[in-house]
Amino acid sequence: MNNDQLTGSTQLFEVGNIQITKVVDTIESFSPKVLYVEKDRNAFAPHLDWLQPHFLDDAKGMLLSIHSFVLKTRHHTILIDTCVGNHKTDSGFPQWNNREGNYLAELRAAGCRPEDVDFVFCTHMHVDHTGWNTQLKDGRWVPTFPNAKYLFNQREWNNWKKADGKHDRAVIEQNIKPIIEADQVQWVDNVWGIDDQVALVPTPGHTPGHCSVSLSGGKSRGKSGGCESAFIPGDMMIHPVQIAEPQWQQSADDDKALAIQTRSKFVDDHCDRDMMILGTHFNTTGVYIVEQNGQRRVRL
């Protein structure tokens, strides 16, 4: 892996011959209570030596990064998760209303123009994963990526289209429906290979149609060593403490028991493996799951 700092918090690295750029929309500190209603800041105590400074701030607030991964494979430019977006309204998080962030400028600075993107995939349809699907132009929401097919998981949409809460409706009207109306959706059914290097993997629980993304990079170009495969877990795990504590109940999970089952199995299956984890809200580039003194943790 080769980590090179670009502008701001944008980071460029490689998995095999896939080029990956992490483009950040926002990084915020959240109280643990936002996700783990039964926990407080002291619950992190056994893990502070590896959670700080990247994943917990000095006051033990959870540092959550909201970013996209741009994948350049042999064949395609693929954007995974589209963050919060600009000018959105009626979000359940007040700080995300009427934002004017620099995401698109960061994306261009990282060498990806919106028109270059072939596929967009959102691991699920929550507000912080679908925002830049669209942008406001002349008072209308239009697709941000004009040449892309947006992969929508049918079983995720089947769940969302019934939603009637104000915040959920805002996501549907601002981030999802304009893509359907522009005829830029490619409907998929849970399991899907985008090409021979990137595939969707169902990881239900957080939402019914939640899918993670598996990357097979093969041998890197002209370099020896380096990681050949990676996994983007989406919100199967939001904060890295869930690698050590996959059984913690997470308030944002639709089906909490299924989410714990999916997460626990994932951690078991990927501990001490040569598999880079690209956390959708992890405030780093890639990490590895390792066991040390009987405890699971991450290695940067």
Ligand SMILES: [Zn+2]
């Ligand atoms: Zn999220």
